[in-house]
Amino acid sequence: MKNRRTILKAGLLAGGGLLFAGGNYYRQQQNARKAAGQWALFLDYSDLARATGRSLLKQTPEWQSLSVVSMLEQFLQRLQIKATSLQAMSNDELLAFLQARVRMDFIEESVVFSDGWLLSKTEAQLCVLASLSDGLDPEKT
C-alpha cells in the first residue's frame, strides 16, 4: 500500500497538470476530482469534512456554479501557488502554504459561517473540494 504522503503528492501533481494539460472535459474533471481528493488528505475526519463542504456549497451560490476545475483553480490562486510549481514542492511545503493562508484568513477576517461554525475561507474551500471529490477514495487510486 502506498503511504499517505506519496499518494498526496501524486494527486497534487495530477491536479497541477490538469490546469494546463488541456484534453477533453471528462478527463479534466476526473483529474480535478482526484486532485481535490488529494488536497482533502490534509483534513481529518473526511466524512465530516465532506459534509461541511456540501453544506458550504449549498449556502454559497457563487461556488455552486463552479466546476471542480474552477474551484481547484480558485483554491490554488488563494494559496498563491502556481500550478506549475506544484511538482517542485514537498508536502510539508504545501502544508506550510495552507497553514500560512489559513492563519492570514483569521487575521484578515476572511471567514465564512457555516451551520454555526466560523471557518477561514481557505479551509472552507478545502472542505468544498473534499466534498467535490466525493466518490473517490484517494487511498485506492
Added chain:
Amino acid sequence: MFVDARQLDSGQVIDADLCIIGAGAAGITIAREYIGSSIRVALIESGGMAYDETTQSLYEGENIGLPSFDLNVNRLRYFGGTTNHWAGHCRPLDPIDFESRQWTPHSGWPINRSDLDPFYVRAQPIVGLGPYQYDDLGYWQDEIGSPALALDENRLNTVVYNQSPPTRFGPVYEKELQDAENVTVYLNANVLEIESNQDATQVTGLKLACIEGPPLSVSAQVYILATGGMENARILLLSNKTNPAGLGNNRDMVGRFFMDHLLLRPGAEISLSDPQTDYSLYSALHRVHDSQMFAILASPEGLLRREKLNNFRLHLLRRPPRYSQPLGRVFSRIDGLKEEAKQLDANPLRQKNRDVASLHLVLEPTPNPDSRIQLSSRKDLFDQQKIEVNWQTLDRDLHNARRALELAALEFGRLGLGRAYADIFGGAQRWPNNLEAGRHHCGTTRMSENEQTGVVDKNCKVHQLSNLFVAGSSVFPTIGYANPTLTIVALALRLADHTRAMLTRSSA
C-alpha cells in the same frame, strides 16, 4: 448590638445620627466603618439572621420585559443580604467604564476610576481577597505555571479575576457589629416609606413596620438607602406622600436605566484541534498564597474604542459541547498538530466531549431609559405596591455579543487552537434562547452630574434631597463587565468617608 424590632414598643422612634437601610454588602460595609466612632448608627434590616419565607415574599415581583429570573429567588432578604448566596467573583471596573463613550448612549460616570482606586484597595480584604494585584498577570502566573494564550492584544487579552471565598457578610461581620457600642442593627424592621419635608428636599424620618410586630419610626440626621439594585428604586417610588412621583424623582429617572449583565453560557464553543491544549489558567481556580484567582479573556480598551463596542469578558471552561461534530479536529493538521500527537478517536461523537472549550460571554449592556423598574398594581403583605421589571436590550447589544464571540473565534483560529461554533454566528437577528441576566441589578438610581440625567450625584447623594444617600449597584450609570460586589463595597467605603465628614462637621 442587635435588636429584634418586633420586641420594641409600638410607635417607638429609633433615634440615630446615621440610619442605614439594608444590611447587605453596602450597608454592613458602611456600618463597620463607623464602629468605635462617636456617631450613633442604626442599621435597619428587613429580615432576621436567617432566611424566612414570609419576609422573602416581600421581594416578589413580575418580569414584563425580557425573560429574566425569579425576583424572589436571586435576591435574599435577611442579614447579609444577597452576599448570603453570591458567587464571589471580583474585579474592579476598568477605567474606560467610567468614561462618557460617544458610541455608548447615556454612558459616563461623574467620577473616574482613579477616584475609586484607593477604595478598591480597601475593599479587597473586606470581601476576603488577598493582595490587590489585578494588573500583574505575572504575579499569579509565576506561582501557577499554566500558560496564557498568545492572544493578539488588539483583539483580546488575558485578565486576572479574583475569587472571594465567597465572604458571607452576615456571618463574617455579625460579631463585630454585635460588639459595637455605637452601632445597632434592627432586625425584622421593614421600611415602608421615607418621609420628607413639604417640598421633598430633606428626609425627616422613616416609617417602619414588622410582619408580626409594632409600627415604628426612625429619626436621624443622615440616611443611606442600601437595599439593592431593585429595592432602592422601589422604596423611593413608594415614598410618594410629598412628591407623587416618588422621592428624588422630579425628572422621572428613578427606576429607569435598569441594567444587568447579558450572559450567554455558552456563547460559543471551541472544538479544539489538539486535545492536549492547556487552558487551565482560565478554566480552573488557582490558589496562590492566601488568594484564589482565575483568568478570563477580556476586551482591550483599544478594541472598544476602535470598534465602538461595549465592554465584555469571556470565561473559558470545560463543559460538554452542544455541537454535534468536532469540526476543529478536521483541521488538526492545518493547525500544526503532529501525526503522533493526534490520538484520533474513530468515533467523532466520543471525541467531541474531550476536545471542547466552552466560552461564556458576559457583556456590558447599553444603558437604556426604557429598561426600567416600576410599581405594579399588585400589593405585598404590607399593602405596598410590588415591582414589575421591564428588562430590555438594544440591537447594538446583540451586535456587541456577536462581535465579542467572533473575535474569540478568530483568535482561536489564528492560534491554530480550534474552530468556534455559536448560535449567534451568521447574522442572527435575535438573542439565542440561552440569554440570561447576570443577576446584577444596576442603574435604577444612576449617578450623574445633574438631576436631568440621573438620581444621585458623585457623592451618591440624591440630587433633590440634602440628607439622603444611596449605596449599591443602583447608582452605577454603566456596569462594564466586572461583577459588581467589589465596586459596591468600594463605593460604600467612599460614601462612609463622605458621610462621616458630613456628620462630623454638623456635630462641630
